[in-house]
Amino acid sequence: MMETVLSTREVTKIYELEDQVITAVDHVSLDLFRGEFVALVGPSGSGKTSMLAMIAGLLTPTGGEICLDGEEVGQMRESKRTRVRREKIGFTFQAHNLVNYLTALENVELMLRLNSRYDKDGQARSIELLTRLGLEDRLHNLPTQLSGGQRQRVAIARSLIHEPQLVLADEPTANLDTALAHQVVETFSELVHEQNRAGIMVTHDLRMVLYCDRVIEMEDGRLKHVLSDRAQIEQLAGNDPVRNAETVKLLK
Ligand SMILES: Nc1ncnc2c1ncn2[C@@H]1O[C@H](COP(=O)(O)OP(=O)(O)O)[C@@H](O)[C@H]1O
Ligand SMILES: [Mg+2]
Numbered sequence: 001m002m003e004t005v006l007s008t009r010e011v012t013k014i015y016e017l018e019d020q021v022i023t024a025v026d027h028v029s030l031d032l033f034r035g036e037f038v039a040l041v042g043p044s045g046s047g048k049t050s051m052l053a054m055i056a057g058l059l060t061p062t063g064g065e066i067c068l069d070g071e072e073v074g075q076m077r078e079s080k081r082t083r084v085r086r087e088k089i090g091f092t093f094q095a096h097n098l099v100n101y102l103t104a105l106e107n108v109e110l111m112l113r114l115n116s117r118y119d120k121d122g123q124a125r126s127i128e129l130l131t132r133l134g135l136e137d138r139l140h141n142l143p144t145q146l147s148g149g150q151r152q153r154v155a156i157a158r159s160l161i162h163e164p165q166l167v168l169a170d171e172p173t174a175n176l177d178t179a180l181a182h183q184v185v186e187t188f189s190e191l192v193h194e195q196n197r198a199g200i201m202v203t204h205d206l207r208m209v210l211y212c213d214r215v216i217e218m219e220d221g222r223l224k225h226v227l228s229d230r231a232q233i234e235q236l237a238g239n240d241p242v243r244n245a246e247t248v249k250l251l252k
Pocket of ligand 2: 050170
């Protein structure tokens with residue numbers, strides 16, 4: 001039996017500006033199952049970040065429902081939403097704000113402290129996770145002493161350490177070179193699968209869909225295609241190493 005971690009129903013986000021109304025997300029319904037790592041792709045402006053932010057409980061939907069682990073989070077009171085977000089969701093966003101006066105290790109441990117789960121075992125797991133992401137020599141460095149790619153990997157470790165039901169990542173490879181991008185996303189995918197979590201990764205780099213079980217494409221705020229056939233995903237990932245999601249049409 002596939003266990004549903006997340007289901008969204010007709011989720012919509014409308015931004016009302018002074019002279020303009022923008023429908024960023026337009027009636028999107030999707031289900032995500034435990035043990036699944038999904039790629040969310042689509043051109044810039046197609047609504048990926050807005051969708052992810054609503055799922056993360058950082059943005060209130062204009063309409064529709066978002067159900068996480070059996071609870072409706074979309075319209076939840078802010079205080080409760082904060083708790084659900086902290087316990088059940090891990091995220092790394094493009095502007096991955098690490099705490100600047102804490103070391104790499106302390107930044108990861110912070111998620112455990114916030115959930116009152118910090119202990120010797122938690123510390124050992126934090127070190128193990130950072131080591132797996134290739135940061136064993138950077139545990140005690142401050143974010144300002146790390147490269148963009150290293151900071152990104154600390155953010156990934158931080159998003160996973162408290163064993164959330166759902167892990168969300170917005171362009172986690174934006175600052176990484178090709179080899180490192182592959183390594184990081186592969187490890188990310190392994191961790192999601194090993195820990196039997198559910199994950200959504202927004203990416204511009206179609207090569208990264210190789211590590212995903214499903215590919216969801218958005219266009220103009222709507223779900224356009226969903227790809228789950230392994231051969232098709234591999235074809236999409238391998239098609240043309242330099243083109244990006246701006247220009248691609250998913251295989252039909
Ligand atoms: N805070 C905001 N206020 C107004 N419009 C926004 C805001 N955030 C995003 N948008 C608009 O919503 C649409 C979707 O944006 P976004 O969710 O960032 O897409 P993506 O991540 O796919 O690039 C775009 O047209 C964008 O300009
Ligand atoms: Mg975005």
